[in-house]
Amino acid sequence: MKWNLSSDQMPQAWFNVAPHLIEPLQPPLHPGTREPVGPDDLAPLFPTALIAQEMSAEPWIDIPGEVIDVLRLWRPTPLVRARRLEQALDTPARIYYKDESVSPAGSHKPNTAVPQAYYNKAEGIGRLATETGAGQWGSALSFASALFGLECKVYMVRISYEQKPYRRVMMETWGGNVEPSPVDEPGHPGSLGSAISDAVRDVVARDDSHYSLGSVLNHVLLHQTVIGLEAKEQLALAGEERPDIVIASCGGGSNLGGITGPFVPDADVDLVAVEPSSCPTLTEGRFEYDFGDTAGLTPLLQMYTLGHDFVPSTIHAGGLRYHGDSPIISNLVKTGRMRAVAYPQGKVFEAAVQFARTQGSIPAPETSHAIRATIDEALRAKEEGVERVILFCYSGHGMLDLGAYDSYIHGNMVE
Amino acid sequence: MKWNLSSDQMPQAWFNVAPHLIEPLQPPLHPGTREPVGPDDLAPLFPTALIAQEMSAEPWIDIPGEVIDVLRLWRPTPLVRARRLEQALDTPARIYYKDESVSPAGSHKPNTAVPQAYYNKAEGIGRLATETGAGQWGSALSFASALFGLECKVYMVRISYEQKPYRRVMMETWGGNVEPSPVDEPGHPGSLGSAISDAVRDVVARDDSHYSLGSVLNHVLLHQTVIGLEAKEQLALAGEERPDIVIASCGGGSNLGGITGPFVPDADVDLVAVEPSSCPTLTEGRFEYDFGDTAGLTPLLQMYTLGHDFVPSTIHAGGLRYHGDSPIISNLVKTGRMRAVAYPQGKVFEAAVQFARTQGSIPAPETSHAIRATIDEALRAKEEGVERVILFCYSGHGMLDLGAYDSYIHGNMVE
Numbered sequence: 160m161k162w163n164l165s166s167d168q169m170p171q172a173w174f175n176v177a178p179h180l181i182e183p184l185q186p187p188l189h190p191g192t193r194e195p196v197g198p199d200d201l202a203p204l205f206p207t208a209l210i211a212q213e214m215s216a217e218p219w220i221d222i223p224g225e226v227i228d229v230l231r232l233w234r235p236t237p238l239v240r241a242r243r244l245e246q247a248l249d250t251p252a253r254i255y256y257k258d259e260s261v262s263p264a265g266s267h268k269p270n271t272a273v274p275q276a277y278y279n280k281a282e283g284i285g286r287l288a289t290e291t292g293a294g295q296w297g298s299a300l301s302f303a304s305a306l307f308g309l310e311c312k313v314y315m316v317r318i319s320y321e322q323k324p325y326r327r328v329m330m331e332t333w334g335g336n337v338e339p340s341p342v343d344e345p346g347h348p349g350s351l352g353s354a355i356s357d358a359v360r361d362v363v364a365r366d367d368s369h370y371s372l373g374s375v376l377n378h379v380l381l382h383q384t385v386i387g388l389e390a391k392e393q394l395a396l397a398g399e400e401r402p403d404i405v406i407a408s409c410g411g412g413s414n415l416g417g418i419t420g421p422f423v424p425d426a427d428v429d430l431v432a433v434e435p436s437s438c439p440t441l442t443e444g445r446f447e448y449d450f451g452d453t454a455g456l457t458p459l460l461q462m463y464t465l466g467h468d469f470v471p472s473t474i475h476a477g478g479l480r481y482h483g484d485s486p487i488i489s490n491l492v493k494t495g496r497m498r499a500v501a502y503p504q505g506k507v508f509e510a511a512v513q514f515a516r517t518q519g520s521i522p523a524p525e526t527s528h529a530i531r532a533t534i535d536e537a538l539r540a541k542e543e544g545v546e547r548v549i550l551f552c553y554s555g556h557g558m559l560d561l562g563a564y565d566s567y568i569h570g571n572m573v574e
Numbered sequence: 575m576k577w578n579l580s581s582d583q584m585p586q587a588w589f590n591v592a593p594h595l596i597e598p599l600q601p602p603l604h605p606g607t608r609e610p611v612g613p614d615d616l617a618p619l620f621p622t623a624l625i626a627q628e629m630s631a632e633p634w635i636d637i638p639g640e641v642i643d644v645l646r647l648w649r650p651t652p653l654v655r656a657r658r659l660e661q662a663l664d665t666p667a668r669i670y671y672k673d674e675s676v677s678p679a680g681s682h683k684p685n686t687a688v689p690q691a692y693y694n695k696a697e698g699i700g701r702l703a704t705e706t707g708a709g710q711w712g713s714a715l716s717f718a719s720a721l722f723g724l725e726c727k728v729y730m731v732r733i734s735y736e737q738k739p740y741r742r743v744m745m746e747t748w749g750g751n752v753e754p755s756p757v758d759e760p761g762h763p764g765s766l767g768s769a770i771s772d773a774v775r776d777v778v779a780r781d782d783s784h785y786s787l788g789s790v791l792n793h794v795l796l797h798q799t800v801i802g803l804e805a806k807e808q809l810a811l812a813g814e815e816r817p818d819i820v821i822a823s824c825g826g827g828s829n830l831g832g833i834t835g836p837f838v839p840d841a842d843v844d845l846v847a848v849e850p851s852s853c854p855t856l857t858e859g860r861f862e863y864d865f866g867d868t869a870g871l872t873p874l875l876q877m878y879t880l881g882h883d884f885v886p887s888t889i890h891a892g893g894l895r896y897h898g899d900s901p902i903i904s905n906l907v908k909t910g911r912m913r914a915v916a917y918p919q920g921k922v923f924e925a926a927v928q929f930a931r932t933q934g935s936i937p938a939p940e941t942s943h944a945i946r947a948t949i950d951e952a953l954r955a956k957e958e959g960v961e962r963v964i965l966f967c968y969s970g971h972g973m974l975d976l977g978a979y980d981s982y983i984h985g986n987m988v989e
Contacts, residue, residue, distance in 0.1 A: 160646060163578040231575060232654075232934050239647075243721070261676060263934030265973065305931045306658070325976035332930050332979050515747050516720045519647050519678030558680065558973035561740035564747050 160242060162393040164235035169227055172219040174384040176420040176487055177377065179218075181494040184377070184486055187458035188448055196458050203363055204370040206282040209275065212378040220381065226274045229306055233262045233269075234385065238393035239553075243517040245537065252540040254533060255397065256553040257390045257418060258520075264329075266523065266555030267414045268299030268373055271382035275371050276303035286310040286368040288361040290340065290354030292410070293319050293477030293525065294326030295555055296373030301335030312368075314340040314357040317349035319477045325559050350470050351411075351481045352453035359456045374411025375451060375460070375485045383417025390550060391421055399548050404429045404536055407552040408528035409441065409499070410478045412485030414554040420487075423496060430497040431536075432488060433528040435507070438471040440464065440484045441492050441499035449483055462489040474504050475563035475572075476524035500532055507531045508567040511557070523555035524563050575657060577808040579650035584642060587634040589799040591835040591902055592792065596909040599792070599901055602873035603863055611873045618778055619785040621697040624690065627793040635796065637689070644688045644721055648677045649800065653808035654968075658932040660952065667955040669948060670812065671968040672805045672833060679744075681938065681970030682829045683714030683788055686797035690786050691718035701725035701783040703776040705755065705769030707825070708734050708892030708940065709741030710970055711788030716750030727783075729755040729772040732764035734892045740974050765885050766826075766896045767868035774871045789826025790866060790875070790900045798832025805965060806836055814963050819844045819951055822967040823943035824856065824914070825893045827900030829969040835902075838911060845912040846951075847903060848943040850922070853886040855879065855899045856907050856914035864898055877904040889919050890978035890987075891939035915947055922946045923982040926972070938970035939978050 177184060186195035198210045205213070212220060222230075241254040259267035279287060287309055291297030297313035304311035313335050320327060320339040327337045340354040341347050355372070362368040372379060387405075394402060405422050407415035409432040422428045432441055440463050449464040451457035462483045465471075469482040491497035504524070511527035513534065514520070522530060529551045540547040557564065566572040592599060601610035613625045620628070627635060637645075656669040674682035694702060702724055706712030712728035719726035728750050735742060735754040742752045755769040756762050770787070777783040787794060802820075809817060820837050822830035824847040837843045847856055859878035866872035868882055877898045880886075884897040906912035919939070926942035928949065929935070937945060944966045955962040972979065981987040 161581050161648075163580065165578065166576050232658075233576075243647075263930075263936070269934075302934055306934065324980075325973075328976040328980040328983070329936065331983050332927060332936055332976070334931060512747060515678075516749060519684075519717055519721065521678070521744065521747055556973075558740075558971075559976075561743040561747070561974075565739075565743045568743070568746050 160240040162238045162396045166231045169234050170385050170388040172221050173381045174421045175218055176423050178216055179424045180490055185461040187460050206278045208278040209378045226277050229273045235389045236261050241518050247517045248537050250537040250541040252537040252547045252549050255550045257386055258553045260556035264298040264302050266295040268296050270385055271379045272299035272303035274382050276307040279369050280307045284369045287371045288312040288358045288368055289371040290314045290358045292316050292351045294323050295478055298329050301330040301333040305333040311335040313337045314354045316354050318473045348473055352467055355452035356454035356456055374413040379413050380416030380487050383413050384420040386417040387421035402550040403547045404549045406431045406529050406532050408525045409434045410481050412488035414552045416487055418552040432499040433532040434501050435474055435479050436501045436503045437474050438480050439501045442501045446493050460486050462486050478525040502531050510534050521557040523557045524560050526554045575655040577653040577811045581646045584649050585800050585803040587636050588796045589836045590633055591838050593631055593633050594838045595905055600876040602875050621693045623693040624793045641689045641692050650804045651676050656933050662932045663952050665952040665956040667952040667962045667964050670965045672801055673968045675971035679713040679717050681710040683711050686794045687714035687718035689797050691722040694784050695722045699784045702786045703727040703773045703783055704786045705729045705773045707731050707766045709738050710893055713744050716745040716748040720748040726750040728752045729769045731769050733888045763888055770867035771869035771871055789828040794828050795831030795902050798828050799835040801832040802836035817965040818962045819964045821846045821944050821947050823940045824849045825896050827903035829967045831902055833967040847914040848947040849916050850894050851916045851918045852889050853895050854916045857916045861908050875901050877901050893940040917946050925949050936972040938972045939975050941969045
């Protein structure tokens with residue numbers, strides 16, 4: 160069972176979670192002076208519109224018409240009730256998922272790639288550079304750049320570049336230019352942190368280019384709130400007053416921030432972040448100021464971090480291999496508004512295959528973290544004998560991750 | 575711009591094109607006696623419900639509720655207006671496409687895999703065997719079998735098995751058992767015809783198994799008419815009285831028959847089949863009785879054919895490499911109700927990349943044949959200065975075909 164909204168029912172404004180936080184966000188610090196950064200410090204990297212959004216305290220921010228026109232290529236996305244999974248689990252829980260896999264790039268990432276490309280284009284920028292882990296973000300930015308006529312350079316974490324050649328081809332199909340990172344250490348598997356360093360170095364050396372980040376920052380989470388806003392409307396169509404639990408996977412925090420953001424003011428909704436045991440930023444990291452990248456070129460952010468030189472093991476959920484976390488997500492966890500759980504990848508793929516064999520769709524490894532937690536919550540509801548409404552973010556499909564399924568199915572997966 | 579129907583607006587009956595043909599379909603002939611086959615001859619291969627559908631002259635056939643329940647996992651599929659492609663072509667044509675890529679298997683194939691699995695299960699069959707070319711059909715039947723608790727054995731054309739390992743993994747994720755074909759000639763690239771022989775040999779040797787075919791036969795095209803039925807309703811929502819042209823790619827003819835079937839009675843709607851130049855069944859084949867498979871095990875069908883021993887070159891659109899064609903499609907072409915065009919694969923991928931860079935989505939190579947013809951029709955409308963409504967079938971996504979894009983983008987594609 161699916162609930163669709165029509166094209167003209169897309170949200171017209173993004174929801175800003177900042178005014179709803181229990182404690183205010185602390186500003187980023189300049190990597191040299193360790194003083195709070197101002198808009199001028201960020202101008203070499205981002206257009207002024209995005210810098211303003213990054214620091215905004217406005218509760219709602221209008222979505223430009225040109226952005227809506229592109230998002231409508233696939234939005235609003237469906238809300239789906241996972242009845243067959245419920246039946247297989249024999250649970251009284253009602254499980255809904257917001258299907259972000261229907262975008263051209265196959266994930267939620269275009270929700271922010273499109274406005275980022277738009278605002279850069281509007282301010283006269285001709286070229287964007289970025290990093291990508293699993294390739295979801297680089298694909299999304301290549302796609303958005305193609306639609307706005309921008310050049311796009313992508314530094315791809317080397318282990319993903321090697322494990323996922325089709326992700327590179329996808330970016331190239333949209334005209335993107337892809338290079339493995341770290342660029343100066345050919346044998347290194349790479350990390351998001353070091354790929355960010357490569358991209359930042361690229362743009363500060365050129366006048367025509369800006370940097371673009373696919374997660375972590377406030378404006379990125381802002382753009383992703385279309386997920387949660389649509390889901391709220393669709394749950395009402397499905398006859399649900401509100402979800403009891405909202406679940407999403409967490410790497411940098413963008414799909415999580417997007418689906419949970421609009422529910423932050425609803426104090427009785429339980430918000431859950433799911434991360435890999437091998438990169439347990441929220442469950443085992445420290446809450447402190449740290450660099451966003453390995454080389455220490457970015458401002459310092461107040462967040463949960465494993466240390467900016469942390470190199471996680473090469474699990475298949477490449478998009479969740481980040482040493483830090485979104486300041487907004489970190490703030491929510493620190494203040495107790497959100498909780499975090501971690502799973503090893505074997506348990507995650509077990510959930511992924513169960514989902515595929517009941518609901519049909521094959522999820523991305525990142526998404527499968529949310530599915531694992533959803534299944535466990537549904538089983539808890541069964542144990543406790545309570546009806547519970549669970550909403551999770553189906554952040555992306557696994558069509559480019561079938562190598563990981565191959566390992567799992569044939570017993571070759573490392574925990 | 576998308577037009578969605580809600581889950582309860584799915585068609586409740588399939589549209590049977592047989593009563594609307596200008597000349598009646600001729601019956602299949604027994605491979606031994608060359609006499610018309612009856613239901614009993616087909617009983618070792620198919621359940622009685624499907625045999626009845628194969629021979630039915632009823633104008634509508636009800637869709638069982640259990641089938642609708644599964645189809646609703648992704649149906650109704652969206653109708654999308656390709657405005658950005660129109661703008662890039664500067665055409666007065668209005669281009670719509672029916673997006674069948676949103677199914678779990680990524681193509682239109684589950685539309686018939688689901689009822690086939692259902693009817694076999696209902697008649698006590700525990701195992702299905704089939705062939706697959708590009709892997710779309712084997713994926714769809716593995717998916718449908720998983721949902722109905724059937725075993726599924728897939729004989730996969732060897733060249734696709736080798737070129738597309740992820741297709742195998744996809745089938746295995748749903749529990750399918752995949753073997754390259756021809757099973758007895760390890761060096762042979764294979765063809766749909768020889769894979770059909772392998773699957774038929776498999777099921778006639780066992781009591782618990784039936785055969786399942788993903789295209790060609792009347793009941794398969796019948797099940798696919800949900801595509802055209804939904805598209806008719808959605809075009810009306812979009813304010814279009816009717817399409818002027820309906821276009822789809824043609825291998826065995828199932829997505830083509832599905833989208834065009836309900837338009838066959840509308841005599842002023844131009845119906846177009848698009849095939850690869852390297853396997854030009856409709857444009858260069860002979861209209862005669864021929865075997866459906868290489869070994870001559872199946873009944874003979876009256877159809878356009880290149881000869882049942884024809885082995886097409888190993889183009890990337892593996893799903894279009896079939897020596898014959900659906901009797902219904904052949905009948906429509908023979909009687910002038912439908913026309914056929916053929917394209918070389920370089921022209922097809924040029925269209926695919928143009929589509930990806932305007933509309934965002936990356937199409938399957940098979941689907942890209944329809945896109946090539948659509949672009950050419952839109953350019954013809956521009957030359958002639960007429961508004962024209964073009965509907966095409968976006969039969970599948972290209973997420974598992976990125977190797978082909980790699981060849982094209984880097985100039986390594988053979989014409």
